[in-house]
Amino acid sequence: MFPLKITKDDNQRLMAALCENMLIVSMLLSVFFNPDVFAEYCHDIQPALFITAPKEIEALSGSCLEIPCSFKTTDQFDDGINIIGVWMKNNLAFSSDSNVVIFKSSRSVNKYPLNITGNLREKNCTTLFTDLNTSYTDKYFFRIENGPFRATACADPLQINVKDSPWSPSINVPSDLKEHQSVTVTCSAFTPCPHSPPELTWNLQQDSLRQTEKNTDGTFTTKIQENITLSDTHDGYNISCSARYPVTDKSDIAETEVTLSVSYAPRNTSASISPSGLVSAGSRVELSCSSRAKPPPRFIWFSISKDGATNVSVEQVYRFNGTQRGKFYCVATNHLGNQTSSFILVNIISEKRAEKTEEELYYGELNFLPASYFLPASSASHQDGEQQETLYAEVKVSADGLEGLYAEVNNKRR
Template sequence: MAGNLSEGDCTTLFPDLKTSHTDSYFLRIENWPFRASAKCHPLQITVNDSPWSPSINVPSDLKEHQSVTVTCSAFTPCPHSPPELTWNLQQDSLRQTEKNTDGTFTTKIQENITLSDTHDGYNIRCSARYPVIGGNKTAETEVTLSVSYAPKDTSASISPSGLVSAGSWVELSCSSRAKPPPNFTWFRISEHGATKVSMEQIYSFNVTEEEEYYCVATNYLGNQKSSVLLSFEDRQEFGLFLCAAVKILGLTILCSAVVIFECWFRLSNRSRKDPEEPDQVNRVMEIQAS
């Protein structure tokens, strides 16, 4: 007897229950020579060999950036020896034992978390360890979070990849990670602004000119876009040819300048030496005359 009978508290502890103790029990008060038994109001006690599994309470309709409270609770048959609760969230969660309206007890731990797209598919595990004679008995519960989030990692691509030719058939594809799955819209950018050209994930058409396109992935939580530029192959080749021609022309001009300078330098040296030649001829003639 753990309670104070004089105060109407008849709380009783069973220190070592066994499955064989499953039965109907009733309270008897003895105060000799008087005895009173509550046979009309028995208490049915069922003893199980396995412990009660804890329950995890998570709000419904979870969204990214939302702050929620996650609760793990376990039935507590004896508030004097409540179960120990642990989970894969913060380990410093405060344990509380509360009395329910029906007179039973529940032990719980809580944690506040701010949701993001990385929490979608995250498994929360909570275990309840009940102290028993000679050790503990443990039960575990697991729930998987389903978190909605706006489009992420949106990417636009072109097939065939690289440069395209005028009049060729191309396929623009858009991908994105979102929950719920997004809707896709393609836009073409022109001098008049952006024009909607398709509301499909894949947009196929014949190329007529170089243009920029972008796709927008949208769900009810937000949107994200990604762009792609169509470049013509012939224009690119012309640019490469022009670049090579400029390089060749530059080398030609440089070589010509070197040759012209060399010729000018030689002629300049020769012109400085020519005035001395008549004097030498005159000296030879004077020597021969003498």
């Protein structure tokens, strides 16, 4: 074999290539890894283990917590030999100091009530805390011991916050609600532990199906749903939902309430007149239209004549000076529909006639016909000689009524 001869130029090219590769690696590391996290937790040591888990997760004191977790390694990992999963707390995770280790899947350390439920051979480090208290609020780190491979995910700290009070559920209602619309109302509650989900109840149908769903980040949500066909009666309706979290020796309950806002077409449209009754010619007349609608309606007044209906006003109140009798109605309308009121009749009387509308006392002679007038001739023959008797009585009638009464009496006389 011939010796390999490297010239000065070759050496320079080789060094340049190495520098370029180191630059690329440095750039990649700066993209994928946060140097601030390295400085704080990894002490500038490049980690060989990374986990995928929530950066921060909440738990309820006295309840359980499931931590969704998976991991990957940058160095050789042998899934054929014994794998030990380790949890440590505080910012000493990079250290092998046993004082910070709280759990090992080998059970050699078990200071906290937790267990790794995931299959470590499949790089699943999902972990279940069974009974938490507020003292467990801290930062946690995951570690793998796999023969000669030992690494801590120092760049992926997990912050656990343990609360004393439960989370209020959320009620999801679609926006822009309208009558006749069919919508799905959802009440959901954060579920830190799917093994012990909260019980949800509300003031809708109690047979709503409860289901626990996994979120994209691996956490869980429990929800109930109900389909509602909306009407105007749902506007202003309060929906309340409560979540009861089972915890040690008690139950923690939190409640949420929302008020529905439903748009609907006009309802109960009616028209009124002032003054009521007969209206003197030339006096001021006021017609008012009312309706219940959301959004508030516009109003249109129509007058009916022999030529049909004529639009006379677009105000809620129509005012005019009365000159002749007429028939009116109003229409309430919004973008969802319209509704028409019943008719209002405006009766106009002259000033002279208006003066006579007061009650007056008139005397008149009333001849009452004998009973024989209403009997057959054979039955009344023996009464022919009887004299008709004239009676007087006080009768309160109007001028027009009196004229009619006289006309009726004269007809009877004939």
